[in-house]
Amino acid sequence: MKAVSPGKGKKAKTDSTEEIWNLRLYVAGQTQKSITAFANLKKICEEHLAGKYRIEVIDLLKNPQLAKGDQIIAIPTLVRELPEPLKKIIGDLANTERVLVGLDIRSVTG
Amino acid sequence: MVKEKHDVDVLEKCPTGIRGLDEITKGGLPRGRPTLICGSAGSGKTLLAMEFLMRGAMDYGEPGVFMTFEETPEDLAKNFISLGFDLHDMMSRGLIATDHVYIARSEIEETGDYDLEGLFIRLGNAIDSIGAKRVVLDTIEALFSGLSNAAILRAELRRLFHWLKERGMTAIVTGESGDKTLTRYGLEEYVADCVILLDFRIQEQISTRRLRIVKYRGSSHGSDEYPFLIDDRGLSILPITSLGLDYPVSTERISTGVPKLDAMFDGKGFYRGSTILVSGTAGTGKTSLSATFANAACLRGERCLYFAFEESPRQIIRNMGSIGMDLAQWVKKGLLKFHSARPSLYGLEMHLVTFHKVIEEFKPEVFIVDPISNLIAAGTASEVKSILTRLIDYLKMKKISTFLTDLTHFGGSLERTSEEISSLIDTWLLLRDIELKGERNRGLYILKSRGMAHSHQIQEFLLTNQGIGLIDIYTGSGEVLTGSARAAQEAEEKASELARRHEAEYRLREQERKRNALEAKIAALRAEFDAESEEMHLMAEEERKRQSVLAEDRLEMVHLRKGKPSAVRQSARKRRGKGE
Known part of the structure; x- marks a missing residue:
């Protein structure tokens, strides 16, 4: 996948009326799990948060020191930085329902 | 390999x-x-x-x-x-x-x-x-x-x-x-x-x-x-490595701190590195004996570790001051280290871990536990024996002389309480009360002492302001006496001895007096005799003079009769005048 390999791949579509969803995906190299997770995430975001989200992919193999700051233990881990509060979802994000609950997206779309 | x-x-x-x-x-x-x-x-x-x-x-x-x-x-x-x-x-x-x-x-x-x-x-x-x-x-x-x-x-x-x-x-x-x-x-x-x-x-x-x-x-x-x-x-x-029985042994002897007690051990005291147990009921002087041993070690310039389970260090120092021992100086010099703790503070094993730790740190030559009986109460007999065996093996390995006191209970057999550990002990002293004629005194004797000649006598144990004293107890006239009974018996003997001496002296003086009297009498008789012989002498002289005068007179009369009186008469008169 395109955005995974560089340390910081950005997909930003801004919308001034809605708050920005700032998401960070921690991976460790291009593993199958990471690729799946990124694809799943992107699909969910496009469906529910079109135009108001930003995904940052962090490869811990390149920046191992970043794992400590966000308390990352599992790979892949998705961190919702904004809006607050901070939320974490671990796994390849295969279960869309759980991801929506985890990110608390229902309320936004519904 | x-x-x-x-x-x-x-x-x-x-x-x-x-x-x-x-x-x-x-x-x-x-x-x-x-x-x-x-x-x-x-x-x-x-x-x-x-x-x-x-x-x-x-x-x-x-x-x-x-x-x-x-x-x-x-x-x-x-x-x-x-x-x-x-x-x-x-x-x-x-x-x-x-x-x-x-x-x-x-x-x-x-x-x-x-x-x-x-x-x-x-x-x-x-x-x-x-x-x-x-x-x-x-x-x-x-x-x-x-x-x-x-x-x-x-x-x-x-x-x-x-x-x-x-x-x-x-x-x-x-x-x-x-x-x-x-x-x-x-x-x-x-x-x-x-x-x-x-x-x-x-x-x-x-x-x-x-x-x-x-x-x-x-x-x-x-x-x-x-x-x-x-x-x-x-x-x-606690490194409970079983050391077994192959530890080094020493033939060096160290003083007990009490000269008379040394004398009981062949005049030399304990073996260095041996394990000494002192058993006795309350108030028989166990602490004093341990402190004396500690004092002796410090006097030799050795380091002594003193675990006190009944008294605080200050109290021990004060109390030992009353029997003429200054332990504070050794503490100040770093030769004596007290470690006080209530035995109930923690379990037996913890105490033993503490022993190990402090021994490792302080590296003493002499190690005293006063008393060990409180620790024994903290565990079961088998636990106590196995752990004490290890401790004593460890101390022997380090050539540390160990002095343990054991508080036995009134009424209980003195030898009984420590039976669990008796086989570990090299030298066992017993302090006991001797009650006699309404008085309690302390007696000390050696129950056993491995590998040395030792006295089998009971000694009376005295605490004085000069330290510990041991006195042979009175064993004359077929009985054993201690304390004031011993003193009374001794006083009585002393009195009769004195009386006998007085009698002898009196007789001696009488004899002297008689001799003096006799000599006086002899002198008087001699004086009388002298006076008499003087008299005799004077009389004889008088007689002689009288005879010579008579003879002169007779001569003069002859001269007078012949008409030539002068020369003889005059010389005779002169002589007489001088003699008068």
Whole structure:
């Protein structure tokens, strides 16, 4: 996948009326799990948060020191930085329902 | 030979530096492998792991990573300070790296497949940052409460321990005890090389910490439960290495501090390095005897360690002052060290761990426990015997002369109480009350003393302001007397002796007087005789004079008759005039 390999791949579509969803995906190299997770995430975001989200992919193999700051233990881990509060979802994000609950997206779309 | 080689090649050991642990593991933990430390909450797992890292970094030049899953970095730093180490300083010097792994289930949603690569990366990063050789994971079980997919966790743990081995890390993994398993989540399945169990038990309101090596693959190890102690310098595990009976023996003799007592031991006192027990009921002078022995050791310039379980050091110093001993000077000079504690403060094993620790630190030549009986009460007879055997073996190995006192109870047999340990004792003194004629006195005798001639007599034991005195008790006229009875008996004998002497002197004087009288009489008679003979002499003289006068007169008359009176008459007159 395109955005995974560089340390910081950005997909930003801004919308001034809605708050920005700032998401960070921690991976460790291009593993199958990471690729799946990124694809799943992107699909969910496009469906529910079109135009108001930003995904940052962090490869811990390149920046191992970043794992400590966000308390990352599992790979892949998705961190919702904004809006607050901070939320974490671990796994390849295969279960869309759980991801929506985890990110608390229902309320936004519904 | 083959076996030894095998040991060296396959099982290199990593010294922990923890007092006692390296001895029971015969060299330390398996190098380059993980070791599981399990135990209930508060059993000392974290402290053991911490000390393992600290000693590694300070004493063996092996930096370490402390990955904590429970405590915050602040709490961790506090814990390190409680062991006397400044964590921040060591971190800035690159000796220790820490990482606090925080997992809050409420913040985490799990969806789909994942692994714990993040943890591996963090650990790897910490290891690389300081070139660590040691790793502590305390306690990795927190993952099980933070993450719900047990299947993934188990697979990842297996991978983690394998990864640690591959990186050659000597690791300690801690785990909480489970109900039926060693650890709640079965960590022992993954860590197959070495498992150590810590235990924290409370018996009769006294807590004791114990350590046991459950398994140590490919190495022999002590299999007992070893008591251990946690204090401001870390852990001390009682090295209960059975020393056996091959310790060195000394023929050197040391004074008991009481010359007359030395005399009872062939005039030389105890053997150095021997074990001496003094039994006696309350108030028979056990402490005074121990203090005298301590004093004698200090006078020889030796170091003496005095464990007091009944009195505070100050009280002992004051009381010994009253029998003319200045112990304070030795304390000041650093030759005498008191260690006071209530025996009920902790269990028997803890006291023994303390003994070991303080002996290691102070390195005394003389070791006194006053009294040991309180400790004996803290355990069962078999426990006491096995542990005291080890202690005494240890002291003998170190050639430390050991002086134990034993408080026996009124009414009980004096010899009975210490039967558990009597076989360990080389020299056994008994102090006992002798009650006679409404008075209590102290008697001392030697019950046994291995390998030396010794007196079998009971001596009366006196405490004076000059120290301890021993007096032969009165054994004349077929009875044994002590105290005032002895004194009275002696006084009586002295009185009659005196009277006899007076009588003799009187007779002597009488004789003298008689002799004087006789001599006076002789003198008087002689004087009388002298006076008489003088008289006689005078009379004879008078007569002679009278005769000569008569003769002159007759001559003169002849002259007168012939008419020539002059010459003869005149010369006669002259002579007479001079004589008058």
